[in-house]
Amino acid sequence: MKKLIEISLGIVTSVGGFLEVGSMATAAQAGATFGFQLIWAILLGTICIIFLVEMAGRFAAVSHHTIIDAIRERFGFNAFLWPLLATLLVNFLVMSAEIGGVAIAAEFATGIGFQWWALPVAFLTWLLLWKGTFGFIEKGVAILGLVTLCFVVAAVMLKPDWEAVAAGAIPSLPGHDAANYWFMAVSILGASISPYLFTFYSSGAIEDKWDKTYLGANRAIAGLGMTFGGTISVGVLIVAALVLGAHGINQVEDYHQLPLMLIPVFGFWGFVLFVASLAIACFGAALEIGLQQAYLVAQGFGWTWGEDLKPRQDPAFCGVYTLSLLLAAIPITLGLDPLKLTIFSMALTAASLPLTVVPFLFLLNDERYVGEHRNGVISNAAVIFIIALGFVLAVVSIPLQIFGGS
Amino acid sequence: MDLLRDLLDKQVVDRNQVKIGKVDGVVAELRPGRPPRVLAIELGSITLARRLGARPGRWMAWLAKTLGGKRHAEPHHIGWNKVRDVGVDIDVDIDVRRTAIFDWQDWLRDHVIGRIPGA
Amino acid sequence: MSPLFPVRCRSAEGRNAPNSKSRHADAIRGKGWAAEKWRTARPLAEGVALLLVLLGLAACSSSQPIEKQSALAASAGQTATMVVDAWASGAAPTAYASATLQSMAESLAAAGRQIQSDNSQGRAVVTAIGQLSAATRQAQAGVEAGNPRQASQAQHDLRMAAADLEAAAKPIAPKS
Numbered sequence: 166m167k168k169l170i171e172i173s174l175g176i177v178t179s180v181g182g183f184l185e186v187g188s189m190a191t192a193a194q195a196g197a198t199f200g201f202q203l204i205w206a207i208l209l210g211t212i213c214i215i216f217l218v219e220m221a222g223r224f225a226a227v228s229h230h231t232i233i234d235a236i237r238e239r240f241g242f243n244a245f246l247w248p249l250l251a252t253l254l255v256n257f258l259v260m261s262a263e264i265g266g267v268a269i270a271a272e273f274a275t276g277i278g279f280q281w282w283a284l285p286v287a288f289l290t291w292l293l294l295w296k297g298t299f300g301f302i303e304k305g306v307a308i309l310g311l312v313t314l315c316f317v318v319a320a321v322m323l324k325p326d327w328e329a330v331a332a333g334a335i336p337s338l339p340g341h342d343a344a345n346y347w348f349m350a351v352s353i354l355g356a357s358i359s360p361y362l363f364t365f366y367s368s369g370a371i372e373d374k375w376d377k378t379y380l381g382a383n384r385a386i387a388g389l390g391m392t393f394g395g396t397i398s399v400g401v402l403i404v405a406a407l408v409l410g411a412h413g414i415n416q417v418e419d420y421h422q423l424p425l426m427l428i429p430v431f432g433f434w435g436f437v438l439f440v441a442s443l444a445i446a447c448f449g450a451a452l453e454i455g456l457q458q459a460y461l462v463a464q465g466f467g468w469t470w471g472e473d474l475k476p477r478q479d480p481a482f483c484g485v486y487t488l489s490l491l492l493a494a495i496p497i498t499l500g501l502d503p504l505k506l507t508i509f510s511m512a513l514t515a516a517s518l519p520l521t522v523v524p525f526l527f528l529l530n531d532e533r534y535v536g537e538h539r540n541g542v543i544s545n546a547a548v549i550f551i552i553a554l555g556f557v558l559a560v561v562s563i564p565l566q567i568f569g570g571s
Numbered sequence: 572m573d574l575l576r577d578l579l580d581k582q583v584v585d586r587n588q589v590k591i592g593k594v595d596g597v598v599a600e601l602r603p604g605r606p607p608r609v610l611a612i613e614l615g616s617i618t619l620a621r622r623l624g625a626r627p628g629r630w631m632a633w634l635a636k637t638l639g640g641k642r643h644a645e646p647h648h649i650g651w652n653k654v655r656d657v658g659v660d661i662d663v664d665i666d667v668r669r670t671a672i673f674d675w676q677d678w679l680r681d682h683v684i685g686r687i688p689g690a
Numbered sequence: 691m692s693p694l695f696p697v698r699c700r701s702a703e704g705r706n707a708p709n710s711k712s713r714h715a716d717a718i719r720g721k722g723w724a725a726e727k728w729r730t731a732r733p734l735a736e737g738v739a740l741l742l743v744l745l746g747l748a749a750c751s752s753s754q755p756i757e758k759q760s761a762l763a764a765s766a767g768q769t770a771t772m773v774v775d776a777w778a779s780g781a782a783p784t785a786y787a788s789a790t791l792q793s794m795a796e797s798l799a800a801a802g803r804q805i806q807s808d809n810s811q812g813r814a815v816v817t818a819i820g821q822l823s824a825a826t827r828q829a830q831a832g833v834e835a836g837n838p839r840q841a842s843q844a845q846h847d848l849r850m851a852a853a854d855l856e857a858a859a860k861p862i863a864p865k866s
Contacts, residue, residue, distance in 0.1 A: 415761060467590055
């Protein structure tokens with residue numbers, strides 16, 4: 166019974182934690198510009214992240230190592246340095262974008278410009294990490310994140326042509342603006358397959374003291390949680406297509422355009438729900454990424470780490486997230502457009518995938534870590550596919566940004 | 572024992588189960604005709620920097636000595652005789668508080684982190 | 691020998707010997723191999739850094755084709771119309787509506803400036819965009835003054851200008 170509750174909580178956490186500024190912005194842009202045509206990209210990204218999250222959880226539960234810890238141990242410090250630096254950089258940009266997301270939500274709510282909100286938001290995030298425990302953060306914010314289900318509700322209320330939606334689930338070639346189409350596909354994949362998602366998940370499994378008995382729960386949480394999360398992303402896309410696209414707003418380049426998605430459906434409450442969804446989703450993501458930066462460095466160097474510890478007990482760990490949050494607030498404070506930063510960081514995430522996913526192939530097949538719970542044929546095939554996809558994304562994302570981006 | 576596989580980059584844990592760091596280097600004695608004998612494990616930024624190259628190693632040694640004094644000019648060694656167990660982690664029979672390994676973290680705690688309310 | 695070796699060897703007398711491959715090269719090869727591979731990857735890393743710089747420069751690229759600017763302008767115009775509707779029905783707060791209209795007006799002005807072709811079509815598009823821009827500013831003034839009639843009048847102008855833009859942009863239907 167206890168396991169069932171934990172599974173349900175885990176699923177809720179994954180759902181609430183899935184949507185953040187990257188998935189919202191890319192789905193909104195895709196829906197406005199290409200209607201239902203890019204649903205397949207969200208589906209593909211979701212399937213990939215399900216595999217990666219399940220593997221990260223299984224690895225942590227069986228080997229009692231986090232992925233980061235094991236990468237250093239298995240490949241040596243010199244090899245570890247590359248994924249470390251790449252991930253630190255990408256995380257920094259994404260965290261900046263998330264802080265920007267909360268800042269924009271605050272601007273919508275109060276009328277005060279987003280630049281003024283960057284440091285207060287970073288401070289609030291820091292405060293929660295400083296004083297909170299892992300359980301509180303993981304569950305509390307994620308449950309609030311369920312407000313993002315409003316997009317699914319809105320999508321259903323708009324009565325889409327479900328056949329057309331289903332058709333969008335199958336990849337198709339664009340009728341116009343090919344470079345833009347593929348750039349959006351790359352960004353959506355970068356938003357869905359975020360390295361911080363699965364590395365955080367493995368750290369979380371250790372924080373929650375998982376062991377082999379959690380393997381079934383892990384599969385359920387990874388599969389159902391990420392699926393529901395992906396469904397919300399598809400919801401955002403559908404709403405954007407039917408509200409923005411249908412009103413002739415085909416180019417979403419300005420964050421001011423986003424709340425308009427929910428207003429025709431819910432009236433003033435649409436505005437409120439959008440602001441709340443954006444704020445909570447991004448705030449949750451900022452917390453996770455802040456923690457993940459600290460996990461990354463602490464686990465890589467073997468320092469004491471743990472969100473449940475008091476800062477005095479792991480000063481280096483806390484120092485990392487404090488510094489990260491402070492630095493990440495700077496671009497937004499300086500006025501960098503949060504929407505442009507988001508799209509850029511999603512493309513960069515996609516480009517960095519090979520570095521972070523290749524270790525999975527080795528670690529999840531290494532008996533010394535996972536024993537008899539090695540990857541089966543399907544999981545290995547999935548990892549190889551994701552690595553291949555990652556290399557393709559790494560190669561095309563920069564030219565596409567030049568020719569297909571804004 | 573496979574030195575690099577089972578020892579290097581592994582988590583080191585002290586007598587009180589406190590995470591000290593990772594095995595950043597190994598000091599071994601070469602013996603002709605026999606496998607090398609492990610003398611000690613090395614921890615610290617100087618060792619890590621040396622793994623990146625000779626020059627980074629010298630820079631880091633200079634930095635450590637400038638910031639921390641002579642005590643920090645060399646990497647931290649833990650003699651092989653102190654190693655109790657090599658499993659998921661490497662258990663060593665020392666108390667980290669008696670070594671200089673946590674000096675910089677102690678400084679961080681006392682001068683930065685500890686000064687912030689709620690620590 | 692390779693300074694990347696993490697194993698430092700001492701001879702039996704206790705002096706530090708330079709790093710050397712012991713008889714157990716197999717044991718060492720695992721991570722040493724990885725270290726060698728990453729060393730050769732350094733020029734690749736420099737290439738990536740160069741690409742990132744190019745990327746940054748590309749992000750500041752200008753002079754987009756006329757179709758793109760027309761599409762942007764059309765979307766901005768429709769956004770303005772939608773926002774005024776939302777504000778008039780009480781669904782959008784004044785601060786948000788006004789900020790949106792301001793941002794749309796700025797986007798329209800930028801789109802107009804970007805169009806550099808000086809043929810008759812280009813001029814027609816620029817004119818239409820100018821009308822959209824003016825109507826948007828009118829709407830913003832109406833919203834900020836709390837004057838629904840002014841905002842509504844501006845919406846009418848927006849719709850006219852949007853139709854003009856569509857007509858002007860038509861001959862250059864996107865070639866797929």
